[in-house]
Amino acid sequence: MTNDDGFSAKGFQVALDVAREFGRVVAVAPATMQSGRSQAITMYDPLFLEEQQREEGLEVYSLSGTPVDCVKLAFDYMLTSQRVDLVISGINHGSNAGVNVLYSGTMGAAIEGSFYGVPSIGLSLTDHAADADFAAAKEYARSIVAAVLESPEEQTRGLCLNVNVPNIAQSEIKGVKLCRQCRGLWHEDFYRHEDPRGRAYFWLKGGFCNCEVEANDTDEWALANGYVAVVPVQVDMTAYERVPFLEKVLNSPQEKV
Amino acid sequence: MTNDDGFSAKGFQVALDVAREFGRVVAVAPATMQSGRSQAITMYDPLFLEEQQREEGLEVYSLSGTPVDCVKLAFDYMLTSQRVDLVISGINHGSNAGVNVLYSGTMGAAIEGSFYGVPSIGLSLTDHAADADFAAAKEYARSIVAAVLESPEEQTRGLCLNVNVPNIAQSEIKGVKLCRQCRGLWHEDFYRHEDPRGRAYFWLKGGFCNCEVEANDTDEWALANGYVAVVPVQVDMTAYERVPFLEKVLNSPQEKV
Numbered sequence: 186m187t188n189d190d191g192f193s194a195k196g197f198q199v200a201l202d203v204a205r206e207f208g209r210v211v212a213v214a215p216a217t218m219q220s221g222r223s224q225a226i227t228m229y230d231p232l233f234l235e236e237q238q239r240e241e242g243l244e245v246y247s248l249s250g251t252p253v254d255c256v257k258l259a260f261d262y263m264l265t266s267q268r269v270d271l272v273i274s275g276i277n278h279g280s281n282a283g284v285n286v287l288y289s290g291t292m293g294a295a296i297e298g299s300f301y302g303v304p305s306i307g308l309s310l311t312d313h314a315a316d317a318d319f320a321a322a323k324e325y326a327r328s329i330v331a332a333v334l335e336s337p338e339e340q341t342r343g344l345c346l347n348v349n350v351p352n353i354a355q356s357e358i359k360g361v362k363l364c365r366q367c368r369g370l371w372h373e374d375f376y377r378h379e380d381p382r383g384r385a386y387f388w389l390k391g392g393f394c395n396c397e398v399e400a401n402d403t404d405e406w407a408l409a410n411g412y413v414a415v416v417p418v419q420v421d422m423t424a425y426e427r428v429p430f431l432e433k434v435l436n437s438p439q440e441k442v
Numbered sequence: 443m444t445n446d447d448g449f450s451a452k453g454f455q456v457a458l459d460v461a462r463e464f465g466r467v468v469a470v471a472p473a474t475m476q477s478g479r480s481q482a483i484t485m486y487d488p489l490f491l492e493e494q495q496r497e498e499g500l501e502v503y504s505l506s507g508t509p510v511d512c513v514k515l516a517f518d519y520m521l522t523s524q525r526v527d528l529v530i531s532g533i534n535h536g537s538n539a540g541v542n543v544l545y546s547g548t549m550g551a552a553i554e555g556s557f558y559g560v561p562s563i564g565l566s567l568t569d570h571a572a573d574a575d576f577a578a579a580k581e582y583a584r585s586i587v588a589a590v591l592e593s594p595e596e597q598t599r600g601l602c603l604n605v606n607v608p609n610i611a612q613s614e615i616k617g618v619k620l621c622r623q624c625r626g627l628w629h630e631d632f633y634r635h636e637d638p639r640g641r642a643y644f645w646l647k648g649g650f651c652n653c654e655v656e657a658n659d660t661d662e663w664a665l666a667n668g669y670v671a672v673v674p675v676q677v678d679m680t681a682y683e684r685v686p687f688l689e690k691v692l693n694s695p696q697e698k699v
Contacts, residue, residue, distance in 0.1 A: 218486055220485050220486070221482060221483040221484070221485045222480075222482045223479075223480035223481040223482040223483075223510075223550065224480040224481070224544045224545055225478060225479045225480040225482040225508075225545070225547075226478040226480075226545055226646060227478070227646060228477050228478045228646060229475055229477070231635075231643040231644065231645060232632075232643060232644040232645070232646065233641055233642070233643045234642050234643070234644065235641075251482075253480075253545075254646065257628075257630045257632075257646065257648075258630075258632060258644060258646075261629060261630040261631070261632060262630075262632040262634075262644065284557075284677065286679055287481045287553070287677060287679075288481055288482070288483055288510075290482075293480065296544070300541075300627045300628075301627075329692065332691045332692055333691075335691075336687075336691050340687050340691075344684060345681070346688075361692050363685055363688050363689055363692065365678070365680040365682070366678055366679055366680045368678070370557045370558075371514075371557075372518060373514045373515075373517075373518040373519075374518070375489075375514075375515060375518060375519040377519075378488075384490060384492075385490070385491050386488040386489060386490045386491070387488065387489040387491065387515060387519065388488060388489070389483060389484060389485060389489065389511065389514065389515075391514075415688065415692060416679075416680055417680065417681035417682075417684035417685065417688055418679045418680070418681055419679060419680070419681035419683075419684075420541065420544060420679065421622070421623055421625070422543055422544075422623055422673075422675045422676060422677065422679070423622040423623045423673055423674065423675070423676070424602070424674035424675055424676035425622070425674075426676075427601060427674035427676075428620055428674065430593075430597050431603075431620050431672065431674055432620055434589045434590075434592075434593050434597075435586065435589055435618050435620065435672060
């Protein structure tokens with residue numbers, strides 16, 4: 186298990202509780218807030234590992250790195266000789282629907298988990314508050330984890346799920362909806378200030394823009410309409426539809442510059 | 443223009459030279475090394491901006507953030523009322539082929555540029571050395587930039603290219619090859635040490651594993667066989683082929699937890 190809000194975040198503790206119902210849990214989570222860290226890895230700083238908790242069936246460590254660092258250290262150092270059945274990342278405080286999958290540290294870690302062949306679930310609640318109500322998210326996390334663990338291994342190998350739970354009362358949630366990733370983008374408002382020495386600095390403060398408000402098969406639509414949105418994630422980013430045009434305008438293999 | 447090795451890197455200066463042949467250049471590049479920063483954004487730290495260079499047709503700024511922060515600040519703060527024809531990210535010191543597109547700060551910035559509708563080119567040379575020989579990369583960068591700028595705008599809107607140049611003599615390069623992103627993954631060796639106070643720390647040190655050594659249409663194959671590899675990049679990460687299985691095992695919209 187890991188997350189991107191740090192090991193002490195409420196959503197992480199909720200996910201730990203869920204995971205423990207299913208078996209032994211080893212958690213390596215960032216020592217500090219790593220929101221927006223995407224699939225970043227730490228190449229030029231040492232990674233400090235600290236044990237935070239150890240009891241029957243549970244080990245929790247903090248690492249001074251990114252969520253992906255945590256997954257890598259768990260697989261390639263801590264658990265090299267052990268079988269891992271599932272990676273859980275989250276529960277994130279805030280949405281990772283749509284294009285947020287690209288910026289999300291939570292999803293960066295889930296994608297990394299799937300590289301190791303293990304089914305990996307990124308869980309998010311669309312509420313940024315530190316004390317957000319995770320009751321509904323917990324229930325849906327439990328049922329999705331159960332469904333994945335009960336499925337045949339050949340069906341879940343390398344599976345990666347981006348699960349987002351809407352911030353509404355559990356009784357109002359209509360169920361789980363399988364979706365595709367919504368097209369969208371962030372427009373940033375940069376807040377400019379100056380420090381006491383006159384140096385300009387900026388805070389990034391964005392607003393999300395849904396580019397497909399009409400579509401009813403996207404994760405953004407599902408969330409806006411009371412569903413838990415589940416998007417299976419893959420990592421081939423090749424834009425195949427661009428190839429014919431590019432073949433025309435770029436040099437062919439026979440031509441040299 | 444931006445990059446991920448920082449504004450003082452040799453590859454960035456080479457790319458600046460190329461870009462200046464085509465028109466006015468505004469560059470916002472990271473103040474420090476941001477390799478492996480993926481599409482990370484800086485949400486919890488201020489971003490300090492410093493002018494580094496200003497002359498006819500050229501402005502270079504450094505920003506204390508990630509490559510994506512640089513692109514966002516350029517579009518959403520510095521150039522809001524100006525037309526941007528092209529985003530160039532790089533030239534990176536090191537390969538961004540295959541799955542590296544996910545970890546790469548260079549490609550994170552290029553992807554971000556394409557979100558603004560502007561054609562965006564990430565350039566990399568498969569040589570990590572600070573004093574790498576960019577002669578061939580410079581020539582191919584020039585020809586690819588020219589091809590994109592000469593193409594009709596409706597064809598290049600939102601285009602994103604991942605261009606990797608092999609680290610061989612220019613005379614040995616066979617030309618440009620359009621490819622798909624190779625499947626692969628990194629296996630990490632973590633170097634464990636202890637600081638003078640006994641705290642354990644780790645350095646991430648990976649080895650790349652090509653999962654498709656037989657395929658001859660991937661970027662890794664092209665590089666290994668003397669071609670400049672060009673992969674068009676898109677950002678829909680939905681794993682559509684997983685949907686039928688998931689529809690069977692996850693709750694349907696009618697069912698509630």
